[in-house]
Amino acid sequence: MLKRLFYALALLPALWLAGCASPLAVPADHAATSSVTASADPGTGLPSSPDSSTSVYPGGGLKPLAAEPSLRSRSVQSLLPPADLWERVRRGFAMSDLDSDLVRERELWYSSRPDYVARMTERGSKYLFYIVEELERRDMPSELALLPFIESAFNPQAVSSAKAAGMWQFMPATGKYFDLTQNMFRDDRR
Structure with missing residues (x-):
């Protein structure tokens, strides 16, 4: 257990440095100051069969989403768990x-x-x-x-008169069934 923790802690700086060491590469023909456009179909505004050498990037500033009636009627469920x-x-x-x-x-x-x-x-x-x-x-x-x-009033060292142990009060046989180590050095039921 201690050996695994040591290896995990030793890997953290290496992972951090690996992420920081390689900046994003921007191809020379796609510099930040240049704008690349492709011809667009006037009816749809979509690119009309661009060749492999032409890339299409959106131009201009950000625009707010259109407030369509169909979107206003839908409610959005929060992805965040409650704070309490x-x-x-x-x-x-x-x-x-x-x-x-x-x-x-x-x-x-x-x-x-x-x-x-x-x-x-x-x-x-x-x-x-x-x-x-x-x-x-x-x-x-x-x-x-x-x-x-x-079961134990959240006491991880609780032991019942029937020899159930830990917060969840696992009996020795139940601990064996769930493959929990139980010896004089370690009791995973706790």
Whole structure:
């Protein structure tokens, strides 16, 4: 692990220098000050069969897009994720709602202990962003990001009486099933 990290860090300056060392090459016949035009079809404004030696570059300044009625009626979806992490978690909810006596009992238990929830939230702040990113990348329900709240209160060193370990409380057999290393030096369940 340390060896791989060393190699990755050693490659970063080389990659940066390689990107900086080669400026964009501009052919001599396409200098920035010259303008190359081709004959255009008067009906369409498109180039009329330019030969291989003639290139067509747009000329003039930038023009705003025409405000066509068909474009105004369409809404554009934002590509940026919400700034609030909790909003991202809520948007990713995909599991069906559970409505049972056990769920209501647990809701009452957590709602009557705001100090405990605040401590868990503070402890989880180290991990929650990364967990949500990975769930979104894998298109998985974001409720899974909240599982460590219940299982271990976001304590990566938690061990249950049944020998489940880590934030996600993997049992030893489950860890073996997912090929997680478990020996006296390393426990990947944590």
